[in-house]
Every structure is written in C-alpha cells, then in structure tokens.
Amino acid sequence: MTFVSTPDFRHDTPECLGVLLVNLGTPDAPTVPAVRRYLAEFLADPRVVELPRALWLPILHAVILRVRPARSAKAYRAVWEEDGSPLLSIARRQAAAVQTRLSGRFAGPVKVALGMRYGNPSIPAALAELRQANARRVLVFPLYPQYSGSTTASVFDAVTRELQRWRWLPELRFINHYHDEPAYIDAVVESIRNHWAERGEPERLLFSFHGIPKDYFDNGDPYFCHCQKSARLITDRLGLPSDRWALTFQSRVGFKEWLKPYTDETLKAWGAEGVRSVQVLSPGFSADCLETIEEIDEENRGYFLGAGGETFSYIHCLNDNAAHIEMLAGLVERHSAGWPEVTRGAADDAALAERHSRAVALGAAA
Template identity: 80%
Template sequence: MTFVSHAEFHHDAPERLGVLLVNLGTPDAPTVPAVRRYLAEFLADPRVVELPRALWLPILHGVILRVRPARSAKAYQSVWAEDGSPLLTIAQRQAAAVQERFDQRLPGAVKVALGMRYGNPSIPAALAQLRQANVRRLLVFPLYPQYSGSTTASVFDAVTRELSRWRWLPETRFINQYHDHPGYIAAIVESIRAHWSVHGQPERLLFSFHGIPKDYFDQGDPYYCHCQKTARLITDQLALPPESWSVTFQSRVGFKEWLQPYTDETLKSWGAAGIRSVQVLSPGFSADCLETIEEIDEENRGYFLGAGGEHFSYIHCLNDAPKHIDMMVDLITRHAMGWPELEGSVLDETERHARRERALALGAVA
C-alpha cells in the first residue's frame, strides 16, 4: 500500500481541530447516468444491503441498475432546484454556519469540512481538505440523529478506510448518535410549534422515519428504539396524548419485511378511517431531501388525500435553522472537550516559530 504523504507539513503551521460533517449523499445531477453512478455506490455498500456479495452484486448490476435509475432520475428532477440538490445545498449551508460560529468564537482554531457518504463531495476529498489545513484532531459528525449500522456505521467504515491510507493519523473521535440530545429535541419542538402557529394543530401528528429491514433490528441494531425515544421526548414536551400521534417508517424497498408500521399504509388507513387532518415530520433527516420533499410531501400527501383525508401538511426538517446550528455547535463542543483548540491552549505564532527553528536546526527542510 502507498500511504498518503504529509511532506507538505511545515513546523510552524498552526494545528487545527477538524470537524467532518457527513450526510448520505446525492447524485451529481438528476440524470440517468448520474443516478446510476450514485445508486451503484450506495447499493453496493454491505452495510446497506446485508447479502453475500456473490449473490447481491449480479442482481444489482444485472437488474436493479438497469431499471431503477430512470425512475429515480424522474423523482430527483421533481425536487432539483436551480442551485442543485436540496440535500447538498442545505448541507453546505449547515457547514458554513457551523464554521462561522467557530470562527467568531475561536478564530482559526477549527476547520469544518463536508463529505457525503455516497457521491460528492466525497469523504476522502473532505478529509484531504482537513489534512491540508493541518488538522491534528478530528471529530467525525454523521448527521444521522438515530444510530443505525446502515448509516452511522457506514460512515465509520468510510472514514477509517480512508484514514488507513494516511501515514500520520489525526487523533479521532466519532459522534455515534444524538437522538435524545436536548438541543435537538428542543429545535424540533420549536419547529412543530412554529408550524402550528400558521397551520393550526392537526388531528394526528405523524413521525415518519426512514425504514431499515426488520432483521437488522432483530440482530441488534438500535435504530428502532432511538426513533421511538425521539418521538416520545418530543411529544412529552408538547404534552400530546398518545392517541394523537404515531411513529411510522418510510422508504422500504424489496420484498423482505421492514420496520413497521409503514408510513404509506398508515396514511391510507387514516384517510379511509375519517381522520381529516394530518401533519407529518421526518426527524431522522437533518436536511430536506428526496425522501422528504418527493416521498412525503408529494407521494404520501396523495395517499392520504386520495383515501379521504382533507388536510395534509409537511413540517420541514431542521435544515440550517439557527436552533439546529446551535445544537450542532453544542454537540461538537461537548465531544471535543479537552482538546487544546477549544481550550485556548494552542501554540501562538512565537512558539510556532521557535518550534520551526528547532526543527531546522535538526535538519528539517520546512
């Protein structure tokens, strides 16, 4: 193996704390070729599809990638904005806002980079930015509130795979989940109340989380439990009676059983049962994306209204709302506790110059 060189290192360069924000990813464009490339990377991940590679990869490349990209490209076209994919543009605004907060508080001490687990900007590209900024301590922050092996653990795989190529590793910490973080819960509660102030309170509030195959849960994945706790903490603060809200799971594919109840079937049954008004939120997503804009606010809206419901509204993800950024900064600060960049104990310019002079005297070249 050839290891990544750190020959560009200078002994008087300031050391930084690096924050790697990671979300799922998006195709580069809403076209069939771009979606095919994205799906090929996504669906080949053994954390996403836990089947033997010899069985799954021929199905993926021989069947799924010949059929699904065209259908998915149409869905992406329906949500694509002038500035690109909503997920990417929102994530970029989140990263910029977090960077600005730390620049105001600790100028030059923290470098924030954005990587996508699948697609671009890639995790290796984001880590390269941090390496070039002389990051010696790294905090990896997957933007998945509820832990799952298919999301959070997959980010760990990708980060450690890239770092295994580096000659000089940064000290590294990893945020596993934040499904019950007080700031996260408070930000969602505030977003619901703000929505109610405009649209009123519905008969039913539906928490729709992305699904995973049920056998992942049966084998010990805590995702289902994290989703239930998130919803319980939110509804406790809203003082909602149990009969006024539910947790469901969306985005299932294939023929095996996924976590239930399913979002689409629940909305159809509610509409048919005479429930007139529903509001839906997806607190497992940190940013609006195909699964919230097209799947929830378009497709599932149609299911509810088509079954007899009268009023449907979608409560947007936290995106780059100030309370969400507050929570992200607080979570980063908590997990980076004790590191010198946040303690104000980094070397000043005079000390860095002295370090360089000592290195040069020992034969260093920079």
C-alpha cells in the same frame, strides 16, 4: 499500498481542530448515468444491503441498476434546484453556519468540512481538506440523530478505510447519535410549534422515520428504539396524547419485511377512517431531501388525500435553522472537550517560529 504523505508540512503551521460533517449523499446530477453511479455506490455498501456479495452484486448490476436509475432520476429532477440537490445545498449551508457559530468559541482554530457518504463531496475529499488545514484532531459528526448500522456505522467504515491510507493519522473522535439530546428535542419541538402557529394543530401528527429491514433490528441494531425515544420525548414536550400521534417508517424497498408500521399504509388507512387533517415530519433526517420532499410531501400527501383526507401538511426538517445549528455546534464543543484547541489554544507566532527554527536546525526543509 502507497500511503498518503504530507511532504508540504511546515513546522510553523498552526494546528487546528477538524470537524467532519457527514450526510448520506446525492447524485451529481438528476440524470440516469449520475443516478446509476450514485446507486451503485450506495447499494453496494454491505452495511446497507446485508446479503452475501456473491449473491447481491450480480442482482444489483444485472437488474436493479438497469431499471431503478431512470425512475430515480425522474424523481430527482422533480426536486432539483438551481444550485443542485436540496440535500447538498442545505448541507453546505449547515457546514458554513456551524463554522461561523464555532468561530471564537474555542481557544484555537477550527475547520469544518463537509463529506457525503455516497457521491460528492466525498469523505476522502473532505478529510483531505482537513489534512490541508493541518487538523491534527478530527471530530467525525454523522448528521443522523438516530444510530443505525446502515448509516452511522457506514460513515465510520468510510472514514477509517480512508485513514488506513494515511501515513500520519489524526486523533479521532466520533459522535454516534443524538436522538435524545435535549437541544435536539427542543429544536424539533420548536419547529412543530412554529408550524402550528402558521397552520394550526392537526387531528394527527405523524413521525415518519426512514425504515430499515426488520432483521437488522432483530440482530441488534438500536435504530427502532432510538426512533421511539425521540418521538416520545418530543410528544411529551408537546403534551400530545397518544391518540393524536403515531410513528411510522418510510422508504422500504424489496420484498423482505421492514420496520412497521409503514408510512404509506398508515396514511391511506387514516384517510379511509375519516381523519381529516394530518401533519407529517421526518425528524430522522437533518435536511430535506428526496425522501422528504418527493416521497412525503408529494407521494404520501397523495395517498392521504386520495383516501379521503382533507388537509395534509409537511413540517420541514431542521435544515439550517438557528436552533439546529446551535445544537450541532454545541455537540461539537462538548465532544471535543479536552483537546488542545479547546483548552489551550493555538501556539502563537513566536512559538511556531521557534519550532520551525528547531526543525530546520535538525535538517527539515526551510
């Protein structure tokens, strides 16, 4: 193996704290080839599909990647914006806003980089950006409130796989989840109340989380429990009785059983039962994306209204609203406690120059 080196390192360069924000990812374009590349990376991840590789990969390449990219590309074209994928454009705004919010909050410099688990900007590219900034300590922050092996743990895999190639490793910390963080609950509650102020309260409020296969939960994944706790804390804050809200799971694929109840079946049943108004939110997503814009606000809206419902409203993800950014910045501050950039600050110019002079005297390049 050839290790990534730092031949351009200078002893008079100040160190900084690196923050790696990570989300799921997106194709580079809403085209069949781009979607095929994205799905090939995504669906080949053993954290996502827990089947023996010898069984799964032939099915993936011979069947799924020949059929699904065309359908998915059409869906992506429906949500694509002038500046690209909604998920990526929102994630870029989030990263820039967190960078701004952290400026001046720590004693030393901070660099925020954005990486996507699948697609671009990649996690290796984001880590290289932090290495160039001389981030000797890195806080990895997956933007998944509820932990799952298929999301959060997969980020850990990708980060550590890349760092196996580095000669000089940074200190590393990792945020596992924030599903019950008070500031996260506050931000979701605020978004719901703001929506109610504009649209009124619905008969039913539906929490739709991305699903995972049921056997992942049976084998110890805590995701189901994290989702339940988030919804309970939010509805407790809202004072919402149990008959006015429900929790469901969306985005299932394949033939195996996924976590239930399912979002689409619930909305169809509610419409048929005479529920007139529904509002849906997806608090497991930190940014609006294909699964919220197209699947919830379009496809599932159609299921509810087609089954007899009268009013459907989607409550957007937290995206880059102020309460969300402040919550993210606050978690960075807390999880990086004790590191030099937080407690002592950056070395001043004189100290860096002295360090450089000592290194040159010992044979380092000038």
